[in-house]
Amino acid sequence: MTVYFDFPFFNKVTELLPVCPVCGSADLRDKLRVQDRSVSQETFTIQQCAACGFQLTNPRPSAATIGKYYESDAYVSHNSAAQGLVNRVYKAARYFTVRRKVRLITQLNGGHVGNLLDYGCGTGHFLAGAKRAGWQVTGLEPNDRARHDAAARVGQPILEDTALAALPAASFDVITLWHVLEHVHTLNDTLAQLLTALKPSGKLLIAVPNAESLDAQHYRQDWASYDVPRHLYHFVPATMRRLLAAHGLHVTQTLPLPLDAYYISMLSERNRAAERAGGPLAVLRAGYKSNQYAAQHGGQYSSLVYVAERAAAGR
Numbered sequence: 148m149t150v151y152f153d154f155p156f157f158n159k160v161t162e163l164l165p166v167c168p169v170c171g172s173a174d175l176r177d178k179l180r181v182q183d184r185s186v187s188q189e190t191f192t193i194q195q196c197a198a199c200g201f202q203l204t205n206p207r208p209s210a211a212t213i214g215k216y217y218e219s220d221a222y223v224s225h226n227s228a229a230q231g232l233v234n235r236v237y238k239a240a241r242y243f244t245v246r247r248k249v250r251l252i253t254q255l256n257g258g259h260v261g262n263l264l265d266y267g268c269g270t271g272h273f274l275a276g277a278k279r280a281g282w283q284v285t286g287l288e289p290n291d292r293a294r295h296d297a298a299a300r301v302g303q304p305i306l307e308d309t310a311l312a313a314l315p316a317a318s319f320d321v322i323t324l325w326h327v328l329e330h331v332h333t334l335n336d337t338l339a340q341l342l343t344a345l346k347p348s349g350k351l352l353i354a355v356p357n358a359e360s361l362d363a364q365h366y367r368q369d370w371a372s373y374d375v376p377r378h379l380y381h382f383v384p385a386t387m388r389r390l391l392a393a394h395g396l397h398v399t400q401t402l403p404l405p406l407d408a409y410y411i412s413m414l415s416e417r418n419r420a421a422e423r424a425g426g427p428l429a430v431l432r433a434g435y436k437s438n439q440y441a442a443q444h445g446g447q448y449s450s451l452v453y454v455a456e457r458a459a460a461g462r
């Protein structure tokens with residue numbers, strides 16, 4: 148059950164999850180207060196489940212009202228025309244990561260191209276790269292502007308995210324969610340629908356920020372990947388494994404997105420109070436240290452790609 152109410156400060160319809168979406172415990176405790184620096188300037192509470200450790204933005208804007216919190220040119224993943232140094236760096240990094248991502252899914256699919264679903268495809272750069280490499284691609288995207296951009300870039304219709312339930316069952320070799328699952332209100336329902344669309348031996352790839360990374364620990368409430376209220380969940384490896392296990396999946400590997408440590412450190416420095424904010428050297432140092440820490444501490448990178456398959460598939 149979800150409780151809806153008008154939160155007077157936000158003056159928008161907000162919802163409060165009464166129990167943990169991963170384990171069902173009602174013991175949710177306030178952990179951190181974080182300000183939305185990119186759009187509303189409002190402050191949100193991150194709660195942590197005392198039973199399983201899952202972290203979530205709670206209360207949060209409802210699915211019907213959260214659109215306002217995406218209405219900013221600063222939200223670059225939805226806006227190809229955005230300008231500025233951060234965005235130029237982001238685009239350069241994206242070019243390299245598209246190639247790396249396409250190589251990764253092909254390798255995970257036994258070296259072959261196949262049927263790919265990219266859920267939350269944004270402006271379609273990855274999807275277009277996969278299609279060029281020979282994949283049969285399907286893209287779903289809720290944001291109108293991003294969806295139209297993606298359709299032009301990929302050269303085929305891109306569907307709304309609500310089309311997920313209508314996709315043919317057991318039809319995809321690989322399903323990807325690149326920095327998407329942390330935005331999805333209906334977490335468990337969406338995972339269940341994605342699994343219906345996945346072939347029995349298919350691979351599910353979920354990339355999300357890691358709230359246990361060194362850059363998360365270093366920047367704390369200024370860590371750009373908290374990105375409240377757009378990020379509804381703040382995963383760490385243990386809670387992601389637990390969530391996926393509840394859906395009959397096991398994580399076969401976690402892979403780093405090492406450029407994210409630099410990109411997120413750059414945004415996080417901007418979030419710091421002026422007297423504490425560092426310049427490019429501070430960004431490089433924070434990003435480098437985060438990746439070094441991850442290499443020495445069980446792969447706790449700034450963002451992680453979880454590769455999951457059905458628990459029975461590997462046995």
Ligand SMILES: [Zn+2]
Nearest residue numbers: 167170196199
């Ligand atoms: Zn829990």
